[in-house]
Amino acid sequence: MIGWLNLGSLLLGLVAWILPAISITRYEKRSRNWITLSIVSLSSCSIALFFQIGSFYERIKAEDWGALMDTMSVIASVPAILLIGTLILNAITLYMYRNQVEL
Helix, strand or coil: CHHHHHHHHHHHHHHHHHHHHHHHHCHHHCCCCHHHHHHHHHHHHHHHHHHHHHHHHHHHHCCCHHHHHHHHHHHHHHHHHHHHHHHHHHHHHHHHCHHHCCC
8 A cells, every 4th residue: 555655646747847837838828728738736745735634644553663663754755745836836836927917
């Protein structure tokens, strides 16, 4: 179970970074679906972080203290990097497309 949570977290983290990168590269074409890509990106990041919390919970439930102690630095730093990277990429996208926002 822990392996699946980690794999899901990794894949969703990649999606969270790839989608705003796609929006940024399509800027010259004035893509209209950049808002959708940003929402999906932020949602993917949220689910990836949830999977990390689930992985942490499963290790605690299994009382796998050795694995927790060995991976604690990664468990603490990688989700922070994912969150900060996702927010920065989506902020860049929002800044680039700011004149296209129609409310």
